[in-house]
Amino acid sequence: MRKIFVLVAAAAALTTAACNTVAGAGRDTQAAGSAVTGAAEAAKN
Structure with missing residues (x-):
């Protein structure tokens, strides 16, 4: 049961x-x- 809990937590x-x-x-x-x-807009202007 503990192994299942550890696997679920992992x-x-x-x-x-x-x-x-x-x-x-x-x-x-x-x-x-x-x-x-932004670079494209700056290059366009």
Whole structure:
């Protein structure tokens, strides 16, 4: 029973870490897109 609890806790921790990583990557990609958009607007003017 204890092994099952440990495995479930480890799976939950890995799932939470994966969600945070994907969310962080999404924010980084959004920031990079904003920088490219800003540079394109500046080059246009």
